Amino acid sequence: MNIESLHLFVDVARTGSFAKAAAVHRLDPSVASRRISKLERDLGFRLFQRTTRTIALTEVGTEFFSRIEPHLIAIHEAQQAARDLVAQPIGVLRVTASTSFGYEILSPLLPEFLASAPRLRVELMLTDRRINLIEEGIDVAIRLGELPDSEFVATKIMPITFRLYGREKWSDASGVPEQLECVTYTGAAEAVRLRSPVGSIHDVKVNSRLAVSNALAMKRCVTMGVAPGLLPNWLVKSELADGTLVDLFPGYDYRSEPDRAAWFVYPTRLYVPSKVRAFIEFVTKRLSP
Amino acid sequence: MNIESLHLFVDVARTGSFAKAAAVHRLDPSVASRRISKLERDLGFRLFQRTTRTIALTEVGTEFFSRIEPHLIAIHEAQQAARDLVAQPIGVLRVTASTSFGYEILSPLLPEFLASAPRLRVELMLTDRRINLIEEGIDVAIRLGELPDSEFVATKIMPITFRLYGREKWSDASGVPEQLECVTYTGAAEAVRLRSPVGSIHDVKVNSRLAVSNALAMKRCVTMGVAPGLLPNWLVKSELADGTLVDLFPGYDYRSEPDRAAWFVYPTRLYVPSKVRAFIEFVTKRLSP
DNA sequence: GATATTCATGCGTTTTTAGCACTAAAGTGT
DNA sequence: ACACTTTAGTGCTAAAAACGCATGAATATC
CATH class of the missing domain: 3.40.190.290 (D-Maltodextrin-Binding Protein; domain 2)
Structure with a gap:
């Protein structure tokens, strides 16, 4: 069952016409017709009674319409909110680094970074163990020395000598x-x-x-x-x-051996949340000579 | 975006495993994996961070999960309720017949019919005009004499002599x-x-x-x-x-000419609501010799 | 350290969908 | 009353998507 089809149903019910609703969704009217038919098959009941030129909501159709509409809207809004969450540096950014690097380098940078992203909270997990980024829900780690071989993405912060x-x-x-x-x-x-x-x-x-x-x-x-x-x-x-x-x-x-450097390490490269991008950019800028 | 995929996402988030959720939905694990991937593409953000053997909800994933879950349930319940509505004789049944037939034949039957379907309301529209079933939202009409030529379904109640x-x-x-x-x-x-x-x-x-x-x-x-x-x-x-x-x-x-009879006439034959079936069965039984 | 579980992907097949042209029917306007 | 227009629905074909299975890679687990 397709969410877009449910939205289409709502619009058809509103406008009382497949053609009009299809126009709103930029669809061929025949596609609208077939999508509603498929929706009815999936649901197990008929939403509209049809003649060749008119349609009318059935009783179940009316009932179903009024019941699902607010929830469809809510799901759409949840998606929007989630997109905004990854598009803007808001939420919680979990960073891990060694205690020394955190103390010496990150701490002095944090006031300004936090000021630059007012809706972001930072959890700085300073530990000298190499913890599992996935399990601990870490957004980005700072690793020193040899580049860790893994499925994660690594970007260089600065050389270490x-x-x-x-x-x-x-x-x-x-x-x-x-x-x-x-x-x-x-x-x-x-x-x-x-x-x-x-x-x-x-x-x-x-x-x-x-x-x-x-x-x-x-x-x-x-x-x-x-x-x-x-x-x-x-x-x-x-x-x-x-x-x-x-x-x-x-x-x-x-x-010294080559590529001795400080690295950002974070999972995957698709859909990098903007909070991660913001942090990486900020720190890299401040630490590059 | 597929509703079943959203339900799958909820179950994956719950169980923390593609394989387990796939088993619940009777799916091949690879299908579960691909459906979630497609869902992420559709949504525009990543729901899980993955390693080859473990997954963990991302922050947006967690947020999205908690926001949509109640609405998914609500939509599912709306569908169930609607199915029940057509499966049981409940709701409103709109019947049209001629005034004479309604007075003479239907009226005496109604007390018992209403008693047999306690959650059903009947609206009896007695008129000697042939009104438009679709526009008026009529579930079933009783027509006498010649069988009307139309896209509607007709079933015989009894012969008329x-x-x-x-x-x-x-x-x-x-x-x-x-x-x-x-x-x-x-x-x-x-x-x-x-x-x-x-x-x-x-x-x-x-x-x-x-x-x-x-x-x-x-x-x-x-x-x-x-x-x-x-x-x-x-x-x-x-x-x-x-x-x-x-x-x-x-x-x-x-x-007399053949097929002079009383007929039930109602729209379509797919998904006949049970309230309509119940009415037709009841009346036919009582009026057949 | 060996084994088994788990997520992911490649590939061939099946199923679904889109788009277009067309039909039938019912409003609309002159 | 008649021609015209709009609207829902259907065949048909090409394209896209989904599936199932086999396979691979990595990591828990015993």
Whole structure:
């Protein structure tokens, strides 16, 4: 049973004519006639009595008409409302990211984003586990590092580069050391390769006596003076600005695997809700150099 | 947009599974999957987020679900109610017949018929005009005499035979007269042919000094003693029983045109409402010998 | 880690629908 | 009273949609 046919029925009942209702719906009159006939077959009762030139609602037709009309309208309105919901950034946007990224990067952006989308609520789920986007009803996740292989869509936010930072400038006259005592991220690389301004390559072995599983805490350990650390660019902006941390080997290039970046990850590409699009656009704009 | 698909959507949302909902609807899971996809295309937004093994309502899906569900139920109930309306003799039955037939035949039947269908109202439109069944919303008409040529369905109630009746037995020893002073129905035959019990044929010329356009009034004229009259069988039952009228030529056969009868006439034969069927059955049963 | 469940898709077949031309009948206007 | 116009409905054919089945991919589950 077709909803459009029910709407057509309503219009036929209103106008008292297949031809007029067909014109409203941009249909050939014969199509209107046949659709109503099919509707009657589906329903199991006759809606109109017909002569070759006139139609009249049957008793059941009248009854059915008055009963379904408000509900047809309601369903149509529900559809409209739902369309608006995906067309405008309203409703609830569920975002997940690592605690560190959320704290360091997202939090400062949120006041302005929330102001730009007044009818939107944001639920920021900060966790260092990779949770299931579907089950948790996540609209968009921010994932760092390797691009996750999945059916989800990924768009790049910004490249991520790691450099060695510490409390004080590296002043050893012999230049880049062969090994360095560092605070490390759990499971991080054990060596980094640098290229000096003049082109020479230096491999630095990273000795770690303290491995931390949280980027923020790791940074704090570095600033507290435990040891230098290999830290991502996004984590150290303010510390570089106020001098709390300094680049140990400025001018050196760090060779890193390609596509090390921050990514938006979200399900599918058809019908991306506008709240998701709005968030992605806003954040990307603010974080791109 | 298909109503069944909307119901399917509701069940999928409830069970959280295409396969389960498909089983409920006796569908192949792939059909369920495709119907929901088509529904999403029609609606313009995505109802579920999917992985290969799980689905979850999107935010719009949830919103849409809760908004349309009661209306879907309401439409379904409207259909059920309408089906019941045609399946049981309830509602309003509009009947038209001639005033005479209504007075003489239908009126006595109505108490019992109404009792047999307690939820039915009857509107008895007695008129000697042949009104338009469609325009007036008539469910069933009773027409006497020649079968009307039309797109309507006709079923026979009972044969109609005309005989000559008067206040007193015909006692002329010479038997059937060649001509007879009669009260006639407007436009009625001017002669009748009788066959005696022994087989002899007698043509009686009907002389009319009074023609009446209403059968009841005509009968009354006869009983009042104006003259004998050519009256239909259905009109004289009680008068024959109580002796007010007598058959002038008992034992004689009256030759009449074929198919002179009382007919039910009603629009179409598909989806005859049960109130119409009930009425036709009841009346036919009571009037058949 | 093997198995089975679940959603999705490709493909050939069947069913449904649209569009057009045409018929029959009934209003409409002169 | 007559021609004209409008309206509902029907054949017919081409196009579109839906179905059922087999198959594939991914992920729960035991």
